[in-house]
Amino acid sequence: MIDLVQWVGSSVLIGAGATLVMDGWAWLQRRLWQIPSLNYSMVGRWLGHLPKGQLVHQGIANSAPIPGETVIGWVAHYLIGMxxxxxxxxxxxxxWALSPTLLPALLTGVITVLAPYLILQPGMGAGIAASKTPNPNLMRFRSLVAHISYGVGLxxxxxxVSRMWG
Incomplete structure (x- = not known):
């Protein structure tokens, strides 16, 4: 039987930690190789337009700004990781949280790339799996690498967390 408090606590700590690793990888890529990372303000903008009924944008950067979009985007990023x-x-x-192994974490990271491919990128105007971007395969690869880093972070x-709970 699942201990709800331990499950929620593990989900929050592991998810936030994994997202932090993902963000650390993005920071390294930006610093070492000038690879831009996702602008979470645009994620917040996209989310801010959802209650108004707008799911798909032609280009999210051209859509009206939303008050607090940067905070909304970053908070959503970490909540999604959790x-x-x-x-x-x-x-x-x-x-698994008490005795983690790498394979389930990596598989989860790979599977989670479906979220940007099928939800976020189309919604922000980039098309399914970045198909409407100038270099879709590069964008797909970058998304996959980002989500593999999330899996490593998991x-x-x-x-x-296992050391903490153990």
Whole structure:
């Protein structure tokens, strides 16, 4: 039986930790190779337009700004990371958080790339799997690498949480 407090706590800590690793990887790519990362203000803008009934934009940068879009985007980014971690724990079991292995974390990272491919990129005007961008394959690759870094982060964060819960 799942201990709800431990499951929620593990989901929050592992998800936030994994998202932090993902952000650290994005920071390194930007600093070392000048690879731009996702602008979370635009994620907040996209989310801010959802209650108004606008799911798809021609280009999110051209849509009207939303008050607090930067905060909205960053908070959503971390909450989504926590939700994905909760999904991992639901599939593999809470026991994984006590004795984590790399493969489920990496598979989760790879699977989560479907969210930007099928939801965020089309909604922001980039098309399914960035098909409307100037270099779709490069954008797909960057998204995949970002989400693999999230998967690595799931494992690293779970190892840290297992030491805390253990």
């Amino acid at each position: 939700v994905f971690a909760a999904g991992l724990l639901m599939v593999v079991g809470q026991e 494992y690293i964060a779970a190892v840290m």
